[in-house]
Amino acid sequence: MENIEKRNKELLEEIEKLKRQNKTLKARKKYGIVWEEEKEPEQIVLDCQVKIPILKEVKSKEIVKDKEKPINVLIEGDNYHALSVLNYTHKKKIDVIYIDPPYNTGAKDWKYNNNYVDSNDLYRHSKWLNMMSKRLWLAKNLLKEDGVLICAIDDNEVNHLGILLEEIFKDYEIHCVTIIHNPRGVQGTNFSYTHEYAYFVFRKGLKAIGSRKIKEEDIDWRGLRDSGKESMRTDARNCFYPIITQNEKIIGFGDVLENGNHPKKQTEEKNGKYYIWPIDIQGIERKWRYARQSVESIKDLLRVKKTKQGYDIEIGKDFGIVRTVWQSSKYDASEYGTKLIQDLVPETSFDFPKSVYNVYDCLAPIIAERKNAIILDYFAGSGTTGHAVMILNKEDEGNRKFILCTNNENNNGNGSGGIAEKVCYPRIKKVIEGHKDWPEITKIPSNLIYFKTELLDIEHISHVSDEQKIKLTYQAGEMIALRENAFEEVEKNEWWQIFKDGTKYTAIYFKEDKSKLNELIKKMGKLKEKVVLYVFSWGKNEYKNEFTDYKNIKVEDIPEPIIEVYKEVNRLS
Numbered sequence: 001m002e003n004i005e006k007r008n009k010e011l012l013e014e015i016e017k018l019k020r021q022n023k024t025l026k027a028r029k030k031y032g033i034v035w036e037e038e039k040e041p042e043q044i045v046l047d048c049q050v051k052i053p054i055l056k057e058v059k060s061k062e063i064v065k066d067k068e069k070p071i072n073v074l075i076e077g078d079n080y081h082a083l084s085v086l087n088y089t090h091k092k093k094i095d096v097i098y099i100d101p102p103y104n105t106g107a108k109d110w111k112y113n114n115n116y117v118d119s120n121d122l123y124r125h126s127k128w129l130n131m132m133s134k135r136l137w138l139a140k141n142l143l144k145e146d147g148v149l150i151c152a153i154d155d156n157e158v159n160h161l162g163i164l165l166e167e168i169f170k171d172y173e174i175h176c177v178t179i180i181h182n183p184r185g186v187q188g189t190n191f192s193y194t195h196e197y198a199y200f201v202f203r204k205g206l207k208a209i210g211s212r213k214i215k216e217e218d219i220d221w222r223g224l225r226d227s228g229k230e231s232m233r234t235d236a237r238n239c240f241y242p243i244i245t246q247n248e249k250i251i252g253f254g255d256v257l258e259n260g261n262h263p264k265k266q267t268e269e270k271n272g273k274y275y276i277w278p279i280d281i282q283g284i285e286r287k288w289r290y291a292r293q294s295v296e297s298i299k300d301l302l303r304v305k306k307t308k309q310g311y312d313i314e315i316g317k318d319f320g321i322v323r324t325v326w327q328s329s330k331y332d333a334s335e336y337g338t339k340l341i342q343d344l345v346p347e348t349s350f351d352f353p354k355s356v357y358n359v360y361d362c363l364a365p366i367i368a369e370r371k372n373a374i375i376l377d378y379f380a381g382s383g384t385t386g387h388a389v390m391i392l393n394k395e396d397e398g399n400r401k402f403i404l405c406t407n408n409e410n411n412n413g414n415g416s417g418g419i420a421e422k423v424c425y426p427r428i429k430k431v432i433e434g435h436k437d438w439p440e441i442t443k444i445p446s447n448l449i450y451f452k453t454e455l456l457d458i459e460h461i462s463h464v465s466d467e468q469k470i471k472l473t474y475q476a477g478e479m480i481a482l483r484e485n486a487f488e489e490v491e492k493n494e495w496w497q498i499f500k501d502g503t504k505y506t507a508i509y510f511k512e513d514k515s516k517l518n519e520l521i522k523k524m525g526k527l528k529e530k531v532v533l534y535v536f537s538w539g540k541n542e543y544k545n546e547f548t549d550y551k552n553i554k555v556e557d558i559p560e561p562i563i564e565v566y567k568e569v570n571r572l573s
Contacts (some may be wrong), residue, residue, distance in 0.1 A: 033163035036126040042113055044078045045134060051455040052564060053084040054475055055482065061425060061450035065432050067502060069445045070393065071487050072386060074428065075405040076420035077453025079378040082405040083138040085453075086376070088559035089483035090403075094142040095373035096366055098385050100152040100354060104128045109351075111409065129160060135378065136168050142376065148208050148366050149201040152354070158197050165201055175200045179358060180327040182334070198362055209322050210365045220317035224288055224302065225278040231286045233278075239287035242268070242275035243295075243313050248304045250313075256292050267310025276304075276311050289315065322365050330357040341382055341423070343437050344430040348422045350382045356441065359388040371398035380404035383424040387431050390444040401485060404428075425450065449487050476562050477508045480534050483559070496520050504530040508558075511536060525550040534558050 047053075055075060075082045102110030106119025112127045121127070143149065149169070153161050158176075165174050177198045185192030202208040226239070233240045242254035242263070254275060257263070266279040278286045290298060298315070305312045330336060336355035363385075367373040377385035389402040408418035425448075434443025456475070477497045481487055486501035495516045499506040507524050509517055517535065524531040531553045547553050557563075 033129070033160060033167065035129045036123065038127075038130050039123070040113060042080065042131070042134075044080050047455055048081060048084045051457045053081045054454050054456050054479060055082075055085055055451035056454045056475060057478055057487075058450040058452055061448075063429060063432060063446075063448040065447055066445040067447070067488070069447055070399050070401045071447045071449060071485055071501065072389075072401050072428075073403045073449050073451065073482065074380075074383075074386075074420070074425060075403070075451045075453065076408050076418075077405070077451075078407060079405045080135060080138070081453040081455075083135055083142075083378055085479065085482075086403070087138055087141055088562060089479055090142050090374070090376075092142070092144055093374060094147055094376045094403075095144055095370055096148050096150065096363060097139050097143060097376045097378075098150045098152075098359060098362060099139075099377060099379045100381060100384075101132060101379045102128075103154045103156050105154075105156050125157070125160060128157060129164060132161070133164060133168070136164070139376075139378065140168060145203065146206055146208065147202070149199075150362050151199045151201070152196060153199065154196045155193070161199065165199060169201050171204055172201050173204050173206070175324070177322075178325045179331055180325075181331050181355060181358060183329075183332060184334075208366060210368055221303070221305075221314045222317060224290070224313040224315045225280065226287050226289050227280070233285040233287050236287050236291065238291040238293065239289070240278060240285065241288070241292045241295075242277055243288075243302075245274045245276060245304050245311060246272060248306065248311070250299060250302055250304060253292065253295055265310075266312075274311055276313055281309065288313075326358075326361065328357075331355050331361075333358070337384070340438065341427060344435055344442075345423060345426045348426075350419070350423045353382045354384045356384050356387050356391070359384050360391055363388055364392060367392065367400060368396075371396065371400065373398075373400045374403065375400060376403045376405075378405040380406040380424060381419060383427045386424075386428050387441070390431055390446055391441050393446070394441075394444045451482075477510065479562050480508050480558065481506060484532055498524075504532060506532050506534070508534045509536060521547055521550065521553070524553055527552060530554070532556055536563070 058076075061074075075085075104110065104117070104124060106117075106124065108116040108118050110117055110128075110131075112131060117124050117127055139149065149165075151161065151165070162174065162176065165172075177200065178195050179198060180195050182194050185194045187193075200209065224243075230236075237259070238256055241256045243250060244252040244254060251273070262285070263275075263277045263279065266277055266283075268275040268277075278288045280286055288295065301316045303314050303316070305314050333353065333355050336357055337353035338350075340356060341350050341353050363375065367375065375385065375389050380386070383404055383406075386402045386404050389400050392398055393400055404424065406420045406424050408420040428448055431442050431444055432446050432448070454475075474492070474497065481489075481497075481499045484499070484501065484504075484506040486499035486504070486506040488500045488502075489497065490500050490505075491498040495509065495511050497508045497510070499508075505524065505527060507520060509520055521533075524533060525547075529552065531550075533547070533553050533555050534557075535555060536558060547555055
């Protein structure tokens with residue numbers, strides 16, 4: 001009896017507990033995607049919480065082709081680590097983030113906590129969502145107000161990703177484009193899959209997507225004069241007016257002609273100008289496809305065509321307006337992805353690279369007019385994004401810069417070597433140097449700085465030598481150089497570091513003792529170029545107003561995570 005009473009009491013307590021949980025769950029009202037929380041958090045995330053993530057430059061892999069050209073960055077290491085660093089070097093500085101994350105196919109295409117995730121892992125989708133969520137939150141901080149995120153994906157996670165993006169980017173528009181990247185198809189049980197997707201994410205109301213670059217011969221021209229049923233002048237009075245041209249260029253639009261008045265002929269000349277009416281070769285008065293009140297809005301889509309009658313007007317059907325379904329032979333991942341890499345880096349291989357033109361067409365409508373844009377890809381893989389950016393720069397002499405981050409694991413365990421060192425880096429190097437079989441998209445003068453991720457354990461900084469402390473200080477300085485994209489070190493001593501990027505100088509004074517600060521200020525003030533000066537201080541904005549006499553010098557605070565390194569070093573010096 002005693003046992004029964006005890007059991008009843010336990011059951012009642014359990015019921016009350018469930019009631020409380022139910023009440024809590026009802027109050028939460030969670031909409032959208034729900035996934036299991038991590039049972040084992042990613043080790044890299046835990047490490048970045050207790051240690052300071054930094055980057056260490058690998059000088060031996062530096063490529064300097066032309067100092068006047070953009071300096072790009074390749075980071076070897078975990079992308080969570082890299083994003084953590086970029087959050088204090090590039091916050092709100094990135095124009096476009098393009099990523100091609102693992103598609104979670106179940107074919108061991110990605111690792112979680114150093115273990116491949118396969119189709120038998122019941123926690124597979126939750127692991128993927130946890131991994132993506134943490135990195136997307138960090139990435140969001142990096143985008144400019146008018147920045148754009150592009151994320152490639154296929155059917156395995158397209159729905160989950162869409163809802164995840166809605167949760168993270170609440171005040172953003174989210175559009176999904178279908179891209180035919182494998183016209184031969186991948187045979188499934190019921191369908192042959194030929195496509196993948198690209199999500200475009202940007203702030204609501206922003207005109208973020210321009211037109212695609214297309215050649216003149218690719219434009220589909222047709223007559224602006226209407227034909228067929230309901231094409232007569234009487235069918236739409238506001239569509240009968242002259243289009244005025246001169247030297248075969250449209251210079252204006254005349255008024256709608258009153259009923260009862262008729263032009264003498266299709267093309268009328270007046271004082272060197274030609275007035276073109278929507279009259280066909282039989283002399284029948286028809287109408288333009290657009291009314292007078294709206295035709296000026298499409299002027300850029302029109303052209304003048306010489307005819308036997310005089311002149312006619314044509315409208316371009318496709319001027320590169322971005323559509324939601326992309327189909328072209330240039331998106332073929334086999335031809336312009338796999339084959340391209342095999343030619344550029346024949347000693348290795350890489351599974352499922354993107355067509356470089358696929359990525360190019362994703363980026364071009366956004367950054368065609370942003371010639372100094374910064375593009376980030378933290379799932380860089382074989383480096384296709386960097387390649388596409390360099391092609392854009394080659395075409396219009398732009399100064400766009402890319403930041404690539406990729407790990408150095410074996411490519412899906414196939415033994416081809418590290419992705420960063422054996423695939424991505426040599427590909428970028430070959431694009432810069434040139435390849436005889438790909439002359440149009442290689443031999444592009446550019447520069448590259450190579451970094452490896454590293455964790456700084458400041459809790460144990462007291463145990464390092466004075467020499468190591470100085471080294472750590474310089475590493476912190478390199479983070480500021482990365483922030484300013486200034487990698488040419490022109491001076492370094494125990495008081496300061498000075499970097500140059502061709503257009504400006506970056507100076508870093510890293511001593512608590514300010515006895516040498518004025519010396520540095522005078523030195524920088526004599527320069528004609530702009531100078532960004534970072535001064536070590538225990539507070540914020542401590543020196544911002546002290547150097548107003550020097551118009552070329554702008555004083556900035558050292559970002560918080562970086563200042564922690566300086567603080568520890570200075571405390572113990």
